[in-house]
Amino acid sequence: MVLSFFTDLFQQDFMLRALLAGLILGVLAPVIGSIVVIRRLSFIADTLGHFSLVGISVSLFLSTLGISIFFERPLYLGILFSVVGGLLVELFRRSYKNYKEISMVIVISIGAALSAIFFSLSKKTGSLYNYLFGSILTITNYYVILILITAVIVFALFIIFGKQIVAVSFEESNAKMLGVNVGLFQFLFMIMLSIVVSVLLESVGVLLISSMMIIPVAAAMKVGWSYKSTTIIAIVFSELSVFFGLWMAYSFTIPSGAAIVSINVILLMAISFIKKIRSRKLVKKEPITNESAE
Amino acid sequence: MQIDVHNLSFSYGHRTVIDSLSLSLSSGDYLVIRGKNGTGKSTFIKCLLGMNPVKNGMIFYDHQDINYFKEWTCLGYVSQKFEDFNYEFPITVNEFLSVSSLRKTSQSNRLKALDQMGILELLNQNINNLSGGELQRTFIARSMLNDPKLLILDEPTASIDKLSTEYFFKAVNQLNLQGVTIILVTHNESLGHLNYSHVLTMFSDGTNTFQTRDRCDLSEVDF
Numbered sequence: 001m002v003l004s005f006f007t008d009l010f011q012q013d014f015m016l017r018a019l020l021a022g023l024i025l026g027v028l029a030p031v032i033g034s035i036v037v038i039r040r041l042s043f044i045a046d047t048l049g050h051f052s053l054v055g056i057s058v059s060l061f062l063s064t065l066g067i068s069i070f071f072e073r074p075l076y077l078g079i080l081f082s083v084v085g086g087l088l089v090e091l092f093r094r095s096y097k098n099y100k101e102i103s104m105v106i107v108i109s110i111g112a113a114l115s116a117i118f119f120s121l122s123k124k125t126g127s128l129y130n131y132l133f134g135s136i137l138t139i140t141n142y143y144v145i146l147i148l149i150t151a152v153i154v155f156a157l158f159i160i161f162g163k164q165i166v167a168v169s170f171e172e173s174n175a176k177m178l179g180v181n182v183g184l185f186q187f188l189f190m191i192m193l194s195i196v197v198s199v200l201l202e203s204v205g206v207l208l209i210s211s212m213m214i215i216p217v218a219a220a221m222k223v224g225w226s227y228k229s230t231t232i233i234a235i236v237f238s239e240l241s242v243f244f245g246l247w248m249a250y251s252f253t254i255p256s257g258a259a260i261v262s263i264n265v266i267l268l269m270a271i272s273f274i275k276k277i278r279s280r281k282l283v284k285k286e287p288i289t290n291e292s293a294e
Numbered sequence: 295m296q297i298d299v300h301n302l303s304f305s306y307g308h309r310t311v312i313d314s315l316s317l318s319l320s321s322g323d324y325l326v327i328r329g330k331n332g333t334g335k336s337t338f339i340k341c342l343l344g345m346n347p348v349k350n351g352m353i354f355y356d357h358q359d360i361n362y363f364k365e366w367t368c369l370g371y372v373s374q375k376f377e378d379f380n381y382e383f384p385i386t387v388n389e390f391l392s393v394s395s396l397r398k399t400s401q402s403n404r405l406k407a408l409d410q411m412g413i414l415e416l417l418n419q420n421i422n423n424l425s426g427g428e429l430q431r432t433f434i435a436r437s438m439l440n441d442p443k444l445l446i447l448d449e450p451t452a453s454i455d456k457l458s459t460e461y462f463f464k465a466v467n468q469l470n471l472q473g474v475t476i477i478l479v480t481h482n483e484s485l486g487h488l489n490y491s492h493v494l495t496m497f498s499d500g501t502n503t504f505q506t507r508d509r510c511d512l513s514e515v516d517f
């Protein structure tokens with residue numbers, strides 16, 4: 001049962017597709033995630049995810065009415081709604097300047113309520129489970145290609161504008177002096193995030209999007225010594241989680257998104273634990289001297 | 295860079311922090327802004343940087359209205375507080391400097407800026423692990439990296455030791471002699487060590503005085 005994962009991996013098309021999709025998302029999620037973390041927007045992925053879900057439920061609802069939009073692919077309306085959610089966050093943010101997270105809670109609530117309503121109206125509550133927890137093992141070719149295109153676009157943007165993206169994320173107030181239009185940057189970043197979130201939603205589910213983006217980064221931050229090393233370590237953690245998560249999901253028939261995130265969390269805890277032990281040892285070996293107090 | 299400020303007023307809500315401020319600087323001038331805490335020095339700087347919208351009065355850079363000004367990359371700025379900066383994510387000083395400059399600055403350019411601030415050994419340090427003073431010097435080095443035409447420094451030496459302060463003012467003088475316009479904020483009473491050409495004094499009721507000083511005579515510092 002455990003070993004059949006490896007044989008099936010190369011005999012079953014769906015396994016290969018799942019692995020391929022997972023490995024691409026495994027790079028994409030922490031790369032975007034690190035910028036999200038730096039910009040202190042960890043909650044926004046969840047917010048956009050919930051709004052993406054509204055788009056999906058509306059799309060399903062419309063199709064029961066016989067109205068087909070975006071070729072019956074709910075994902076696209078999901079992306080559109082995700083962008084709308086992002087704009088709403090900005091809007092509410094203006095009225096709660098010092099409590100920015102309030103705006104996200106408001107938008108998440110609207111998103112959850114609306115998607116519940118439209119899912120029930122569309123009488124497709126059965127598919128809700130997949131959207132909540134993901135279904136990477138049932139992913140189609142169409143979808144794998146879409147993920148690949150998203151990844152290529154995001155990486156191209158990072159190669160061309162990486163400097164500006166990193167600099168402005170660390171410090172928005174200096175953006176002007178770097179010749180970056182902050183408003184435009186925020187807007188484009190939100191669109192990029194909306195697309196990535198919507199793509200992640202179909203594979204890992206709305207409840208686990210931010211985990212996939214944030215947890216590997218959170219673990220890497222504990223051991224990274226530079227921006228570059230932290231990002232690379234986050235990608236490695238993320239890929240390990242995808243691979244072993246898929247193995248777990250297949251071998252024990254548990255939801256794939258949940259399995260991937262569980263491994264992520266285990267890695268994070270292991271890193272925190274090891275780091276704590278090591279720093280304790282260091283303190284014991286090198287008692288603090290007065291040398292540095294000069 | 296030529297800077298003209300005409301009758302600038304600024305208030306937070308009903309509280310007027312700047313009351314009709316006017317001044318004029320030419321390329322290569324060195325303005326010191328002084329005043330007690332809370333007199334609006336940083337507020338004025340934020341007007342100059344376009345972070346506070348200018349509604350009453352006007353600011354011109356090289357005769358261009360600030361609202362239409364585009365060449366912000368000619369400015370270098372060291373903020374008084376670094377609260378805007380997100381520290382917790384690891385990034386080395388070297389990485390920080392290289393993403394902070396638009397042009398492909400060579401490693402030697404970065405090394406020179408760090409050396410000027412006496413923090414060459416911090417090159418590969420994680421910014422998270424720097425002390426307040428080291429951080430401030432890193433930001434100062436960053437502001438010099440892009441060869442700015444105007445350098446705006448808001449109490450840049452507030453948290454660094456005496457020797458680095460000396461280094462820093464020497465470097466500022468050097469840049470000023472090369473034609474860079476300097477605007478320096480200080481709440482320090484003694485300006486004896488600064489080779490400034492103009493001084494703007496701000497008071498807590500929003501008023502201010504603007505004076506020109508003969509630079510050849512360093513002994514004459516009028517308070």
Ligand SMILES: Nc1ncnc2c1ncn2[C@@H]1O[C@H](COP(=O)(O)OP(=O)(O)O)[C@@H](O)[C@H]1O
Binds near residue numbers: 332334
């Ligand atoms: N964003 C703000 N909103 C409201 N009041 C402010 C804000 N920033 C500064 N102030 C107030 O304006 C006054 C001038 O502040 P500031 O320009 O920082 O003074 P300085 O830099 O001279 O110490 C202070 O009383 C301060 O409390």
Ligand SMILES: [Mg+2]
Binds near residue numbers: 335336337374448
């Ligand atoms: Mg100030």
